[in-house]
Amino acid sequence: xxxxxxxxxxxxxxxxxxxxxxxxxxxxxxxxxxxxxxxxxxxxxxxxxxxxxxxxxxxxxxxxxxxxxxxxxxxxxxxxxxxxxxxxxxxxxxxxxxxxxxxxxxxxxxxxxxxxxxxxxxxxxxxxxxxxxxxxxxxxxxxxxxxxxxxxxxxxxxxxxxxxxxxxxxxxxxxxxxxxxxxxxxxxxxxxxxxxxxxxxxxxxxxxxxxxxxxxxxxxxxxxxxxxxxxxxxxxxxxxxxxxxxxxxxxxxxxxxxxxxxxxxxxxxxxxxxxxxxxxxxxxxx
Numbered sequence: 001x002x003x004x005x006x007x008x009x010x011x012x013x014x015x016x017x018x019x020x021x022x023x024x025x026x027x028x029x030x031x032x033x034x035x036x037x038x039x040x041x042x043x044x045x046x047x048x049x050x051x052x053x054x055x056x057x058x059x060x061x062x063x064x065x066x067x068x069x070x071x072x073x074x075x076x077x078x079x080x081x082x083x084x085x086x087x088x089x090x091x092x093x094x095x096x097x098x099x100x101x102x103x104x105x106x107x108x109x110x111x112x113x114x115x116x117x118x119x120x121x122x123x124x125x126x127x128x129x130x131x132x133x134x135x136x137x138x139x140x141x142x143x144x145x146x147x148x149x150x151x152x153x154x155x156x157x158x159x160x161x162x163x164x165x166x167x168x169x170x171x172x173x174x175x176x177x178x179x180x181x182x183x184x185x186x187x188x189x190x191x192x193x194x195x196x197x198x199x200x201x202x203x204x205x206x207x208x209x210x211x212x213x214x215x216x217x218x219x220x221x222x223x224x225x226x227x228x229x230x231x232x233x234x235x236x237x238x239x240x241x242x243x244x245x246x247x248x249x250x251x252x253x254x255x256x257x258x259x260x261x262x263x264x265x266x267x268x269x270x271x272x273x274x275x276x277x278x279x280x281x282x283x284x285x286x
Contacts, residue, residue, distance in 0.1 A: 003129035003258065006055035007121055008046060010062045010106070011114045012136040014095055016153060017041025018088050027087045030278040035087040039095045040279060046099075047285040048158045049134050050263065053151065057129070057261040060099045061117040062108035069111050070245050077245060080192040094277070101273035102265050105256050112252040115140060119250040122148050125258070139183075142248055144168050144176035173209050181214035184243035195242045196235045203228070214243065 018038035021028070027035040050058060070077045084092075096106045107117050118140065122131050126147040133140055136153040144150055144165045152161040168176050185204035187195025195204075207224070211217045218239070221229045232239065271283045 009135035061114040064108040116252040119248040183246035
């Protein structure tokens with residue numbers, strides 16, 4: 001049987017699950033006074049995905065603190081994001097207990113984001129397995145490759161936008177790897193880095209399709225319009241920095257033996273954990 005590894009962006013699932021119910025102040029506080037809404041939604045997303053994609057192996061990747069090498073490169077990186085809501089904080093550790101009860105390895109390393117861990121593991125496994133990345137974060141589309149596809153979570157449960165390299169190229173007109181150069185030019189407001197001020201996605205995409213790479217654009221600034229050339233010249237330093245911030249780092253030094261990631265839940269153990277958290281109906285998904 002072909003190995004099929006599901007790499008789960010734990011942070012993306014947890015945050016999505018939290019905000020889906022937090023908007024209505026529904027934090028699902030149990031008898032111990034612990035909010036559990038994010039964990040509950042996370043489990044539903046995870047089990048729905050394993051039922052949909054039928055992986056042979058599952059690994060969950062996490063951020064390990066908010067400070068990463070990107071903050072060392074650029075102090076303003078993600079500085080626009082506030083602290084996590086207090087109802088979410090106790091759920092960070094609890095959710096990992098749940099994945100452990102499901103015999104799913106938790107992977108993360110200080111100084112790197114979950115994306116970097118996913119990229120590192122995808123690169124490691126793609127020679128011996130099919131890899132599906134489960135996330136809500138479009139940045140991960142840069143990892144699309146032979147044997148690596150991305151399932152983007154859509155609204156609700158069980159709705160996915162599944163990308164493979166061919167579809168990405170057909171839709172965007174660029175390869176997944178060129179997405180790094182695209183983001184270097186247009187910046188990323190959610191991660192709080194500017195790229196080239198005044199250059200949006202439409203212009204960046206057109207330039208990238210015409211020239212093939214950011215380096216080629218920079219080597220041929222004289223072929224741009226006067227306004228475009230000025231914008232690039234004014235932000236040369238930031239372009240190179242933005243490219244480093246945009247690129248998922250696929251040498252994050254994380255490993256996980258696939259033998260430890262075989263997806264074979266002990267139903268009794270899982271139900272016991274669900275009961276401990278006072279989840280009454282989640283057992284039907286196991």
